[in-house]
Amino acid sequence: MTYRGRFAPSPTGPLHFGSLVTALGSWLCTRHAGGQWLVRVEDIDPPREVAGSAEQILSMLAACGLQADKEPLFQSRRIDAYDAAFERLRDTGNLFPCWCSRRVLEASGGIHRDGHCLVAADAQRPPAWRLRVPDIEVNFPDAQQGVQRENLRLSVGDFVIRRAEGFYSYQLACVVDDAFQGITEVVRGTDLLDSTARQIWLQRCLGLPTPRYRHLPLVLDEQGRKLSKSTRALPLDATDPLPALRRALAFLQQPLPPLAHDVENLLAAALERFSPALLSHCSGHCTD
Ligand code: GLU
Numbered sequence: 060m061t062y063r064g065r066f067a068p069s070p071t072g073p074l075h076f077g078s079l080v081t082a083l084g085s086w087l088c089t090r091h092a093g094g095q096w097l098v099r100v101e102d103i104d105p106p107r108e109v110a111g112s113a114e115q116i117l118s119m120l121a122a123c124g125l126q127a128d129k130e131p132l133f134q135s136r137r138i139d140a141y142d143a144a145f146e147r148l149r150d151t152g153n154l155f156p157c158w159c160s161r162r163v164l165e166a167s168g169g170i171h172r173d174g175h176c177l178v179a180a181d182a183q184r185p186p187a188w189r190l191r192v193p194d195i196e197v198n199f200p201d202a203q204q205g206v207q208r209e210n211l212r213l214s215v216g217d218f219v220i221r222r223a224e225g226f227y228s229y230q231l232a233c234v235v236d237d238a239f240q241g242i243t244e245v246v247r248g249t250d251l252l253d254s255t256a257r258q259i260w261l262q263r264c265l266g267l268p269t270p271r272y273r274h275l276p277l278v279l280d281e282q283g284r285k286l287s288k289s290t291r292a293l294p295l296d297a298t299d300p301l302p303a304l305r306r307a308l309a310f311l312q313q314p315l316p317p318l319a320h321d322v323e324n325l326l327a328a329a330l331e332r333f334s335p336a337l338l339s340h341c342s343g344h345c346t347d
Contacts, residue, residue, distance in 0.1 A: 062094025
């Protein structure tokens with residue numbers, strides 16, 4: 060099977076240093092394995108999106124020399140595929156409509172575990188649709204974090220596949236598109252480690268293959284907090300991407316190549332020296 064990796068940003072702001080680390084980590088793993096690298100724009104949550112950021116992210120990736128092997132896939136154009144997966148799950152009895160409010164679920168810590176809605180159906184209001192989650196443990200080996208075990212019923216319960224407003228969940232869209240794009244290895248941040256068991260369960264319900272996973276540590280700021288749009292996102296400089304790329308290589312514990320004048324030379328030299336084994340020394344802290 061051809062190795063296929065991907066980077067799947069949500070257009071909720073410009074590419075920051077933490078996302079560059081994920082993109083570069085995934086790109087290096089893929090190119091090292093002689094595989095194809097794809098980009099997917101996860102634009103299916105309009106309330107969270109920032110206008111123009113998909114274009115900004117794509118042009119920053121290009122400025123950083125991280126070229127995908129195909130045109131980017133936009134999730135906003137894939138609704139028919141999510142509709143088909145939704146119908147399949149509903150037809151096989153895996154889904155139930157749910158009108159439970161947060162208030163109703165407060166008693167169970169916000170977790171829905173009953174496999175059916177706890178309140179009366181309300182014809183005036185569209186329901187959310189949840190996946191019925193059985194009492195089983197999902198195990199998977201993570202290339203970075205070791206073997207993971209999660210009992211989905213205990214950790215998340217019956218989870219939402221389509222929100223009441225009609226938007227499909229990240230979990231469903233991600234699983235449908237990883238399969239559609241033929242992804243064999245997912246490299247992403249540890250903030251998504253706890254989505255993986257849900258995604259594997261959905262792959263089983265839909266009869267889709269499970270890729271291998273590697274969850275890289277998140278970049279933390281000086282106070283040990285996640286670098287994200289909500290805290291201190293470092294905007295990248297598209298006119299001078301070399302310093303950020305070198306810092307990302309250092310974060311990924313890779314040997315630093317000699318100073319290069321352009322991104323192509325830097326990436327080629329980084330790829331020559333790249334060692335997946337060194338990734339396991341990543342600690343989450345920047346070393347410079
Ligand atoms: N779109 C997600 C994010 O930006 C990442 C999805 C993934 O890599 O599976 O956090």
